[in-house]
Amino acid sequence: MEIVVCVKPVPDAETRLRAAADGTTLDIEAVKFVLTGYDESAVEQALLLKEANPGSKVHVVSAGPPPRTEEVLRASLALGCDLATWVEMPPGVAPDPISAARALARAVSAMPHDLILCGKNAGDDEAGVVAGALAELLGVPDHSAVVDLRWDAASSRLRFQRSTEAGMETWEAPLPCVVALQQAWNDPRTAKLPSILKSRRLPIAKVPPEAAPPAAGTTRPTKFELPPPRTGAKLIEFKTPEEAAQKLVKLLKEEAKVFP
Amino acid sequence: MPDFSLTPEQESLRDLARKFARTEMAPHAAECDRTSRFPEEIYRKAYDLGLLNLNVPAEYGGSGLGLFEQCLIVEELAYGCGGMTTTVIAHCLALEPILLDGTPEQKERFLKPFCAEYHIAAFALTEPSGGSDPGSMRTLARKDGDHYLISGEKCFISNAPQASLYLVFASTDPTLRHKGVTAFVVPRSAEGVTVGPDEEKMGHRASSTATIRFDNVRVPASDRLGAEGTGFSLAMRTLDQTRTPIGALATGIAQAALDHAAAYSLKRETFGKPISEHQAIQIKLANMVQAVHAARLLTWRSAWLIDRGQKGTLESSIAKCFASDAAFAVADEAIQTFGGYGYMREYPVEKLLRDAKLTQIYEGANEIQRIVIARELLRGYG
Numbered sequence: 001m002e003i004v005v006c007v008k009p010v011p012d013a014e015t016r017l018r019a020a021a022d023g024t025t026l027d028i029e030a031v032k033f034v035l036t037g038y039d040e041s042a043v044e045q046a047l048l049l050k051e052a053n054p055g056s057k058v059h060v061v062s063a064g065p066p067p068r069t070e071e072v073l074r075a076s077l078a079l080g081c082d083l084a085t086w087v088e089m090p091p092g093v094a095p096d097p098i099s100a101a102r103a104l105a106r107a108v109s110a111m112p113h114d115l116i117l118c119g120k121n122a123g124d125d126e127a128g129v130v131a132g133a134l135a136e137l138l139g140v141p142d143h144s145a146v147v148d149l150r151w152d153a154a155s156s157r158l159r160f161q162r163s164t165e166a167g168m169e170t171w172e173a174p175l176p177c178v179v180a181l182q183q184a185w186n187d188p189r190t191a192k193l194p195s196i197l198k199s200r201r202l203p204i205a206k207v208p209p210e211a212a213p214p215a216a217g218t219t220r221p222t223k224f225e226l227p228p229p230r231t232g233a234k235l236i237e238f239k240t241p242e243e244a245a246q247k248l249v250k251l252l253k254e255e256a257k258v259f260p
Numbered sequence: 261m262p263d264f265s266l267t268p269e270q271e272s273l274r275d276l277a278r279k280f281a282r283t284e285m286a287p288h289a290a291e292c293d294r295t296s297r298f299p300e301e302i303y304r305k306a307y308d309l310g311l312l313n314l315n316v317p318a319e320y321g322g323s324g325l326g327l328f329e330q331c332l333i334v335e336e337l338a339y340g341c342g343g344m345t346t347t348v349i350a351h352c353l354a355l356e357p358i359l360l361d362g363t364p365e366q367k368e369r370f371l372k373p374f375c376a377e378y379h380i381a382a383f384a385l386t387e388p389s390g391g392s393d394p395g396s397m398r399t400l401a402r403k404d405g406d407h408y409l410i411s412g413e414k415c416f417i418s419n420a421p422q423a424s425l426y427l428v429f430a431s432t433d434p435t436l437r438h439k440g441v442t443a444f445v446v447p448r449s450a451e452g453v454t455v456g457p458d459e460e461k462m463g464h465r466a467s468s469t470a471t472i473r474f475d476n477v478r479v480p481a482s483d484r485l486g487a488e489g490t491g492f493s494l495a496m497r498t499l500d501q502t503r504t505p506i507g508a509l510a511t512g513i514a515q516a517a518l519d520h521a522a523a524y525s526l527k528r529e530t531f532g533k534p535i536s537e538h539q540a541i542q543i544k545l546a547n548m549v550q551a552v553h554a555a556r557l558l559t560w561r562s563a564w565l566i567d568r569g570q571k572g573t574l575e576s577s578i579a580k581c582f583a584s585d586a587a588f589a590v591a592d593e594a595i596q597t598f599g600g601y602g603y604m605r606e607y608p609v610e611k612l613l614r615d616a617k618l619t620q621i622y623e624g625a626n627e628i629q630r631i632v633i634a635r636e637l638l639r640g641y642g
Contacts, residue, residue, distance in 0.1 A: 067268070070268075071268060074268070074272070075272070078272070190276070190279065190309060191272075191276065192308065192309050192310045193273065193276060193309055193310025193311060193323050194310050194318065194323065196269070196272045196273060196276060197269065197273075197318075197323075197324075200268070200269045200272075235527070
């Protein structure tokens with residue numbers, strides 16, 4: 001099976017974030033970008049499928065600016081992906097979701113692809129647009145919020161579950177298709193030190209950016225604000241759980257007045 | 261101008277060690293410290309990720325890192341737990357003599373099977389009579405045909421209870437003092453090897469330390485490293501390689517102490533405001549961060565010089581001595597910042613002081629480092 005995984009570099013959750021000088025985007029100066037969240041689950045799913053189906057290949061693709069896009073591709077190679085393709089974008093901010101989907105579709109359509117895996121949405125903008133748009137551009141079906149994906153060779157069908165508010169749905173679907181994955185149902189592996197060293201020496205295929213991207217219809221950020229700092233928290237110091245409970249009840253009664 | 265930025269590869273290695281230290285080591289550090297437990301499951305995971313045989317070349321199954329990259333990893337691991345990191349460092353220390361003076365045949369024979377699965381090694385140099393004076397070594401290796409018979413006692417040996425391989429220094433001719441010292445590779449399974457009980461230590465309690473007795477242990481001459489009498493030189497050249505990572509280990513402890521103190525100072529209030537707004541605490545934090553940065557830069561420079569093929573005797577002694585003194589001072593100030601809470605076992609900083617203390621003592625006590633530093637310094641004026 002030819003498995004393609006699409007990933008996006010997003011700011012590390014431990015990075016201290018701030019707005020850029022023009023106030024419209026995140027300041028990417030000194031931000032560390034990583035492979036994380038849903039994308040990490042997607043890579044893990046691709047590797048599990050490859051291991052369960054000998055002869056499969058995992059091709060990781062990302063569209064974005066240097067150097068962070070190269071870094072998440074190398075991180076994916078270190079985890080065990082076989083090939084990497086980078087759709088190069090100009091330095092600076094990441095492409096908007098539609099531009100990203102167009103860039104990915106151009107790269108994916110030029111490579112063998114049975115199954116295209118994406119994270120359900122990126123950990124930074126939470127847009128959740130790319131997987132659906134990519135499927136549309138490739139002319140294949142897409143399935144969202146998927147967990148636990150398996151390939152049934154006998155029936156040539158993917159079998160997977162979708163996690164919804166109402167419950168767990170079980171589906172089957174033919175290839176090719178795009179699948180957008182939920183986070184944290186699998187336990188993404190950690191790249192080993194020798195694989196990290198080896199990944200630095202593996203080639204990354206580069207696809208140049210579109211010569212004349214369509215100007216109309218694209219979105220543009222107008223303002224970026226950090227959430228206001230949280231206030232009002234009160235730490236209770238205590239020696240025993242009993243003391244903690246007593247102090248908490250006293251505060252709830254006398255200060256918060258949630259019960260008489 | 262020198263470039264202090266890390267390459268993307270170095271950053272990836274550091275991130276791997278950081279993640280491992282914070283998710284696998286740190287959560288168990290307090291428990292292992294309290295119960296003096298050697299967490300084998302953690303070292304097995306470290307082995308699986310390539311974080312154990314750091315200094316062994318890839319061709320023998322190790323990670324094949326330069327000293328600079330080893331130091332990046334060791335600092336991160338020590339941030340998670342100094343004691344657990346001592347196990348890793350003592351393990352690498354024991355393998356270093358094989359890398360330095362082993363023949364290609366010996367490297368192949370000892371390192372390949374050793375690194376092919378999880379194993380621990382121990383470096384057996386120190387004796388009850390003293391660790392800083394290998395010339396007065398009492399462990400003897402008597403020639404017996406194409407074998408040696410080793411007898412004697414080694415003490416304070418990190419990893420002794422868990423190691424399957426010992427790097428043993430013994431005298432083949434005591435009259436020659438340090439020129440009679442010879443190095444041997446001895447399997448734990450050899451007849452006549454007995455390991456004493458685990459020592460109760462002040463710090464680094466996740467690591468194991470014990471005495472090893474050798475009673476007429478038969479070792480084939482083919483397991484001797486280098487010629488007879490070259491062991492002292494080998495031990496010194498080994499320590500030239502491994503002293504710098506002690507600086508990294510101490511820097512990791514110091515960074516942890518600083519982070520705890522700074523975070524606590526923003527939370528803890530006295531006289532109606534966070535103690536971070538009192539100058540007395542700001543001055544402490546300012547001094548602590550200077551010590552941490554200086555320790556790291558001295559360690560980096562020493563590692564960088566040695567990676568470029570220089571001996572780095574002066575620089576590695578400066579890095580080890582300064583960083584370990586800095587770690588002790590920074591941990592001390594972290595406790596002071598925490599006040600009474602800092603003295604309590606429930607909080608993490610008192611462990612850091614106990615762990616920092618050992619870095620001033622092992623792999624050449626800081627008094628010895630200062631003798632070396634002065635000697636190297638004066639050489640430039642003589």
